[in-house]
Amino acid sequence: MPKVLVLYYSSYGHIEQMADAIAEGARSAGAQVDILRVPETAPQAVVEAAHFKTDTAHPVIAGPQVLTEYDAIIVGAPTRFGRMASQMAAFWDTAGGLWASGALHGKVAGAFTSTATQHGGQETTLFSIITNLLHFGLTIVGLDYGHAAQMGVDKVRGGAPYGATTVAGGDGSRQPDADELAGARYQGRRIAEVAAKLAG
Template identity: 65%
Template structure:
């Protein structure tokens, strides 16, 4: 059975919610899917002061976990077009890179930002750059998911990966369309991994 890891960092729960949708999509395609988060770098006091969601149930990933999966989908919130805490975690994977432990695996990216033009695609590209350096085959949110082209409502989504818009106060939750895009990408990644590793 194809094994998928959905690895995320989420300050306010938006990325966390979609991580579980991506995993659900992967399971719909017949894969097993685990959801894990990267360690929080903020002190408990700083995280609480920033109103971060502190009761996330996903276990914290270890670097060596990455080698155990056929596909890894990486998601994070956007911090000025960058990937914040996720960068620190991936920076520690140099040993896996040296051993080519992730070479040939399937990867994907998803992101969140406060505004429609808040750097989502830059963050997706940043994640994808890391995945490509690890030697992974990247699967985005292809246009088979037509929901990313909607103009009758505010919606995230790009051909590079599923996205959502949280609002400047982080009060907007992922829409049904954005969650559907996440499930679609999860299925596409699991199906691709099954073809390559089956």
């Protein structure tokens, strides 16, 4: 049974919902799953003024060393001007010791994100996460086209072959829809399956 960590940062709850769905998918493949958040780095005044969502059931990760306890790490963060949010980047910036020791080599990983618009940097944000993960020696699993609901132009659709995504809308009012949550569950399941095969 692989151990899977879903590690995320969420300002308004969209990524938190996707994290829950990713975890559900991984558990459906028999994985033991934990969901943790990275620390908030924005000043409290900014958090309050921007009305960030601060109530969550998921604890903050104790530090980068925790990553070594897992067979797979699935990382989610919203986009900030076409790249991962600084809160997530700051966490990985503290993990240099793991990079130097190769402690994460061979583990499985994936990325997921949220943007305000369909063309708001989903793929570049996924790649900013994936680039970090590759530097740490992780093996990437994306959202393959077995999740066919990422295709089509009949409605607003999240999803990319590089990872599960959702579109929040400019005011954050749009929530992840059934297809986007299904994509997150699909990616979580696939990552857990690959982790199990590599561990076997």
